[in-house]
Amino acid sequence: xxxxxxxxxxxxxxxxxxxxxxxxxxxxxxxxxxxxxxxxxxxxxxxxxxxxxxxxxxxxxxxxxxxxxxxxxxxxxxxxxxxxxxxxxxxxxxxxxxxxxxxxxxxxxxxxxxxxxxxxxxxxxxxxxxxxxxxxxxxxxxxxxxxxxxxxxxxxxxxxxxxxxxxxxxxxxxxxxxxxxxxxxxxxxxxxxxxxxxxxxxxxxxxxxxxxxxxxxxxxxxxxxxxxxxxxxxxxxxxxxxxxxxxxxxxxxxxxxxxxxxxxxxxxxxxxxxxxxxxxxxxxxxxxxxxxxxxxxxxxxxxxxxxxxxxxxxxxxxxxxxxxxxxxxxxxxxxxxxxxxxxxxxxxxxxxxxxxxxxxxxxxxxxxxxxxxxxxxxxxxxxxxxxxxxxxxxxxxxxxxxxxxxxxxxxxxxxxxxxxxxxxxxxxxxxxxxxxxxxxxxxxxxxxxxxxxxxxxxxxxxxxxxxxxxxxxxxxxxxxxxxxxxxxxxxxxxxxxxxxxxxxxxxxxxxxxxxxxxxxxxxxxxxxxxxxxxxxxxxxxxxxxxxxxxxxxxxxxxxxxxxxxxxxxxxxxxxxxxxxxxxxxxxxxxxxxxxxxxxxxxxxxxxxxxxxxxxxxxxxxxxxxxxxxxxxxxxxxxxxxxxxxxxxxxxxxxxxxxxxxxxxxxxxxxxxxxxxxxxxxxxxxxxxxxxxxxxxxxxxxxxxxxxxxxxxxxxxxxxxxxxxxxxxxxxxxxxxxxxxxxxxxxxxxxxxxxxxxxxxxxxxxxxxxxxxxxxxxxxxxxxxxxxxxxxxx
Amino acid sequence: xxxxxxxxxxxxxxxxxxxxxxxxxxxxxxxxxxxxxxxxxxxxxxxxxxxxxxxxxxxxxxxxxxxxxxxxxxxxxxxxxxxxxxxxxxxxxxxxxxxxxxxxxxxxxxxxxxxxxx
Numbered sequence: 087x088x089x090x091x092x093x094x095x096x097x098x099x100x101x102x103x104x105x106x107x108x109x110x111x112x113x114x115x116x117x118x119x120x121x122x123x124x125x126x127x128x129x130x131x132x133x134x135x136x137x138x139x140x141x142x143x144x145x146x147x148x149x150x151x152x153x154x155x156x157x158x159x160x161x162x163x164x165x166x167x168x169x170x171x172x173x174x175x176x177x178x179x180x181x182x183x184x185x186x187x188x189x190x191x192x193x194x195x196x197x198x199x200x201x202x203x204x205x206x207x208x209x210x211x212x213x214x215x216x217x218x219x220x221x222x223x224x225x226x227x228x229x230x231x232x233x234x235x236x237x238x239x240x241x242x243x244x245x246x247x248x249x250x251x252x253x254x255x256x257x258x259x260x261x262x263x264x265x266x267x268x269x270x271x272x273x274x275x276x277x278x279x280x281x282x283x284x285x286x287x288x289x290x291x292x293x294x295x296x297x298x299x300x301x302x303x304x305x306x307x308x309x310x311x312x313x314x315x316x317x318x319x320x321x322x323x324x325x326x327x328x329x330x331x332x333x334x335x336x337x338x339x340x341x342x343x344x345x346x347x348x349x350x351x352x353x354x355x356x357x358x359x360x361x362x363x364x365x366x367x368x369x370x371x372x373x374x375x376x377x378x379x380x381x382x383x384x385x386x387x388x389x390x391x392x393x394x395x396x397x398x399x400x401x402x403x404x405x406x407x408x409x410x411x412x413x414x415x416x417x418x419x420x421x422x423x424x425x426x427x428x429x430x431x432x433x434x435x436x437x438x439x440x441x442x443x444x445x446x447x448x449x450x451x452x453x454x455x456x457x458x459x460x461x462x463x464x465x466x467x468x469x470x471x472x473x474x475x476x477x478x479x480x481x482x483x484x485x486x487x488x489x490x491x492x493x494x495x496x497x498x499x500x501x502x503x504x505x506x507x508x509x510x511x512x513x514x515x516x517x518x519x520x521x522x523x524x525x526x527x528x529x530x531x532x533x534x535x536x537x538x539x540x541x542x543x544x545x546x547x548x549x550x551x552x553x554x555x556x557x558x559x560x561x562x563x564x565x566x567x568x569x570x571x572x573x574x575x576x577x578x579x580x581x582x583x584x585x586x587x588x589x590x591x592x593x594x595x596x597x598x599x600x601x602x603x604x605x606x607x608x609x610x611x612x613x614x615x616x617x618x619x620x621x622x623x624x625x626x627x628x629x630x631x632x633x634x635x636x637x638x639x640x641x642x643x644x645x646x647x648x649x650x651x652x653x654x655x656x657x658x659x660x661x662x663x664x665x666x667x668x669x670x671x672x673x674x675x676x677x678x679x680x681x682x683x684x685x686x687x688x689x690x691x692x693x694x695x696x697x698x699x700x701x702x703x704x705x706x707x708x709x710x711x712x713x714x715x716x717x718x719x720x721x722x723x724x725x726x727x728x729x730x731x732x733x734x735x736x737x738x739x740x741x742x743x744x745x746x747x748x749x750x751x752x753x754x755x756x757x758x759x760x761x762x763x764x765x766x767x768x769x770x771x772x773x774x775x776x777x778x779x780x781x782x783x784x785x786x787x788x789x790x791x792x793x794x795x796x797x798x799x800x801x802x803x804x805x806x807x808x809x810x811x812x813x814x815x816x817x818x819x820x821x822x823x824x825x826x827x828x829x830x831x832x833x834x835x836x837x838x839x840x841x842x843x844x845x846x847x848x849x850x851x852x853x854x855x856x857x858x859x860x861x862x863x864x865x866x867x868x869x870x871x872x873x874x875x876x877x878x879x
Numbered sequence: 880x881x882x883x884x885x886x887x888x889x890x891x892x893x894x895x896x897x898x899x900x901x902x903x904x905x906x907x908x909x910x911x912x913x914x915x916x917x918x919x920x921x922x923x924x925x926x927x928x929x930x931x932x933x934x935x936x937x938x939x940x941x942x943x944x945x946x947x948x949x950x951x952x953x954x955x956x957x958x959x960x961x962x963x964x965x966x967x968x969x970x971x972x973x974x975x976x977x978x979x980x981x982x983x984x985x986x987x988x989x990x991x992x993x994x995x996x997x
Contacts, residue, residue, distance in 0.1 A: 095994060095995060098991050101991045101994060105912065108983070109912065113908075122976070122980055123980065123984070124908050126947075126976065126977045126980050127908050127943070128944075128947040132958045132961075133954070134950065136955070137950075137953075137956075138954075139954075256908070265965070787965065842955045842956055842957065
């Protein structure tokens with residue numbers, strides 16, 4: 087009876103309010119503190135994100151029929167009877183492994199990070215929008231969707247990604263969404279284009295127009311040309327060191343008053359890495375041990391976790407292609423089918439130019455061809471998490487967007503200038519890859535790459551009939567000498583450049599030597615079709631040439647050895663010159679250096695010594711330049727080598743800190759003894775102590791990255807592993823009756839940073855291991871390798 | 880002593896029930912709190928315990944900590960090492976926090992339910 091006397095009490099109100107408040111606090115991110123209620127919850131939280139186990143699945147997507155076979159490295163082999171289903175399946179499978187990565191990249195590309203990460207990213211977003219990333223993505227999408235084949239690929243890929251997103255719950259979303267507390271939005275074709283633009287931007291974003299303009303203004307034309315020449319390095323048949331200064335005595339075409347930039351307090355360094363590049367080579371049957379052509383490629387890109395690459399096989403009634411795709415983009419970017427193989431290196435040609443404008447104070451008009459013209463105005467809405475949107479007004483002229491103006495002057499040296507960048511032009515690179523995936527011969531290859539505009543790439547080609555080719559493909563401005571290297575005059579429309587015709591771009595097919603190669607080297611040997619400048623590096627390519635020119639036939643094992651070659655080409659060329667100048671010393675390290683094979687292996691003490699010695703020489707030689715606030719970088723290593731060899735008494739060898747007048751020999755000796763003295767005392771004793779690499783998560787959260795990994799390699803070695811960039815992937819393909827291929831990239835197929843196999847995969851990549859790429863001719867090719875099967879009917 | 884064992888038994892019963900509820904209903908994540916509040920009302924009506932918050936706390940701590948350890952062992956990933964780096968707290972403190980959050984929410988839910996009737 088007592089129990090029946092219970093009555094409603096008010097004593098619960100305060101604890102209830104406390105409980106509600108706690109739930110609210112634990113349900114959302116507050117400042118940097120993630121939502122602990124959801125995150126710690128063992129049934130849906132972060133622990134559940136560790137579950138990346140695979141199992142057989144039957145999927146019920148109306149109208150989409152496909153089978154996906156996952157092999158023992160979790161590589162999906164997609165089998166369908168038509169292209170629509172193939173792209174749908176690719177979208178679905180890729181999203182299941184890499185959703186957060188592709189989603190985040192699409193936000194970052196077009197300046198939408200504030201929308202999910204808050205106001206701290208507003209400056210970044212404004213920069214991306216002002217660089218034209220959103221506008222050009224929308225215009226490019228329009229062009230791509232006007233092509234039925236591209237639209238089919240985009241629409242089906244998007245539908246596949248969205249089919250996966252629709253299945254997700256908080257428990258199954260990737261861990262990054264949980265940590266950053268947001269949820270995946272629906273995929274769209276625009277997001278795919280944004281990822282393409284992001285890649286284009288990464289590979290063609292570097293420029294030094296302002297710095298070059300400043301340095302030319304303070305040094306004068308003669309000295310500028312000497313220190314920053316348009317050169318090509320050649321390792322001729324005698325193996326001698328030869329630098330061709332391509333512009334010896336030709337005057338620069340453009341003359342505008344550069345005094346405006348001399349007073350700049352500082353020129354901001356480009357945020358893009360000029361050394362992003364790659365190695366690629368192809369050998370014809372006569373150079374191959376088996377008589378089959380071989381293609382080798384290792385793109386040197388930012389080392390990220392998850393990897394930029396996703397390994398996949400795509401099979402339909404039109405093609406059966408294997409290779410590496412970019413998450414978020416339909417098709418395979420680098421790969422092979424039964425008939426052909428193709429690879430890419432960055433063209434490194436300058437496709438990004440600044441034009442100085444004459445603008446009215448309100449930016450509504452600009453002066454062009456002796457009259458005032460209206461600017462185009464775009465108002466961009468940037469959504470901000472937890473706050474009102476920010477509206478940014480961007481003005482555009484015929485030369486491109488005005489990136490910096492009186493409301494946004496992050497890099498004041500280019501304020502009130504327009505940016506002309508081929509990335510802004512609507513183009514259809516996706517069609518190139520759709521067509522490459524099903525190419526069967528050289529004419530298909532040419533048909534595919536003609537759609538390719540930005541960034542300029544060296545496309546390498548090999549087919550099972552033994553044909554090989556290499557084409558420097560993309561939109562390249564036709565300029566006068568020096569144009570595009572400096573800030574240009576934006577008051578005359580004649581300064582807008584046309585493009586060099588595709589068939590006038592550097593290209594080679596079936597050369598007598600039996601091999602072709604590129605490694606971000608300068609492919610232009612003359613300017614008969616217009617002046618071209620770029621951020622080329624010729625040392626690695628000369629190493630490839632020297633190896634391929636050997637009188638031997640190459641096997642796949644030889645190719646692996648080449649890709650992993652740690653020989654620093656610079657050391658190989660420079661050390662004999664340096665050692666000649668160190669006389670009368672019995673130093674033990676000199677004896678070792680004389681017998682050194684120039685390899686930058688992890689345990690190499692000599693690599694560390696040479697590196698320090700060379701840097702000291704560069705520091706003492708270019709000391710005259712450090713007084714200039716607009717100096718971004720000292721002259722190229724090849725220029726310094728040229729000076730040491732050919733101009734030993736040049737004024738730049740004089741050390742400003744001494745009263746004597748030094749020459750090259752003095753600098754070489756002084757730097758040697760400076761380093762020698764320090765070398766005995768230092769804690770770092772081998773190359774791996776200096777050459778640490780970083781696989782960085784896109785969120786920049788250290789806990790999700792792999793940092794300070796000791797590594798071999800060097801930027802001037804074929805194994806160009808250094809800092810946060812290097813061979814992001816390696817692939818070797820031998821075409822024959824059935825393609826035989828090997829490859830590896832740093833990371834796992836499943837992009838989760840919580841994977842328990844991540845360390846093993848990274849270690850395999852670092853140690854130079856290769857996995858066999860299992861090319862399924864049909865679904866029953868490798869029954870023993872199939873671990874899981876997904877079926878949709 | 881009998882009362883003590885009765886409360887221990889209640890903790891394990893509640894923890895088991897909480898685990899089942901959270902395995903079956905995951906959206907919204909705080910649904911188990913509502914269930915525990917109802918159980919709190921019931922415990923008050925039935926006069927099951929006077930230390931209802933403590934009972935709820937331990938039941939909640941168990942219902943979050945034990946599955947966390949189980950899932951971590953089963954999946955073999957490194958989520959707690961990541962959380963540890965992010966928060967700059969040792970891993971065992973992260974486990975402790977899991978137990979605290981689960982415990983406080985459950986304890987409070989049960990207490991609120993129990994206090995609804997006097």
